[in-house]
Amino acid sequence: LLGENVFELSDENWIIYSRHAEKPPHYTGRDAIIKNSIVSEGAVILGTVENSVIFSGVTIEENALVKDSVIMADVVISKGCVINYSIIDEMVKIGPGLKIGKPKGEGSEITVIPRESVINNMGGLV
Numbered sequence: 001l002l003g004e005n006v007f008e009l010s011d012e013n014w015i016i017y018s019r020h021a022e023k024p025p026h027y028t029g030r031d032a033i034i035k036n037s038i039v040s041e042g043a044v045i046l047g048t049v050e051n052s053v054i055f056s057g058v059t060i061e062e063n064a065l066v067k068d069s070v071i072m073a074d075v076v077i078s079k080g081c082v083i084n085y086s087i088i089d090e091m092v093k094i095g096p097g098l099k100i101g102k103p104k105g106e107g108s109e110i111t112v113i114p115r116e117s118v119i120n121n122m123g124g125l126v
Contacts, residue, residue, distance in 0.1 A: 021042075021056065022041075023056050023057060024041065025041055026040065026041055026042065026044070026045065027044045027045070029045065029046035032045045032046055032047060033047075033048040033049070034050075035048075035050045036051050037049045037050065037051060037052045037053065038053045039054045040054060040055050040056040040058075041056050042058075043055070043056060043057065043058045043059070043060075044058070044059045044060070046059075046061050046062045047062055047065060047066070047077070048065045048067075049067075050066070050067045050068070051068045052066050052069045052070065053070045054066070054071050055070075055072045055073040056073050056074075057074040058071050058072075058073065058074065058076075059075070059077065061076075061077060061078050061079040061080075061081075064077050064079060064080060064081040064082070064083075065081070065082045066083045067082075067084050067085070067103070068084060069083050069087065069088065070086075070088070071083070071088045072089050073090045073091070075092045075093075075094070076092075076094065077094050078093075078096040078097075079097070080096050080097040081094055081095075081096065081097065081098050081099070081100070082098075082099045082100070083100045084099075084100070084101040084102055084103045084111075085101045085104040085108055085109075085110055086100050086101035086110065086111040086112070087110060087111070087112045088100075089112070089113060089114050089116075090116070091115060091116045092114075092115070092116065092117045092118070092119070093118045094113075094119045095119060096121060097121060098119060100113065
């Protein structure tokens with residue numbers, strides 16, 4: 001770990017291939033806030049995103065907060081949701097006003113939502 005780093009990521013001869021669908025650039029709404037996050041193409045951000053990674057095709061609606069989380073492709077986070085310290089797998093639908101995860105801190109664990117889950121308005125904190 002402390003030795004010389006043999007990898008040179010800026011080497012033009014070392015091509016990195018990835019596989020993903022071509023999508024338009026991400027869209028950020030007028031009232032959206034994005035801090036210290038990575039947002040991929042095709043995402044629509046209308047709420048607030050902090051310290052998170054947002055994959056392609058994600059929709060984060062108005063007044064939703066995503067913090068300290070990884071949101072994978074094609075997830076819909078509805079209006080008023082609060083997502084803390086979570087990993088949300090692909091194609092998940094989260095209904096309006098739900099709270100998922102607890103704020104990152106001592107004693108909190110990462111919340112993981114599996115692929116293609118649908119979380120509706122029947123409950124509170126997941």
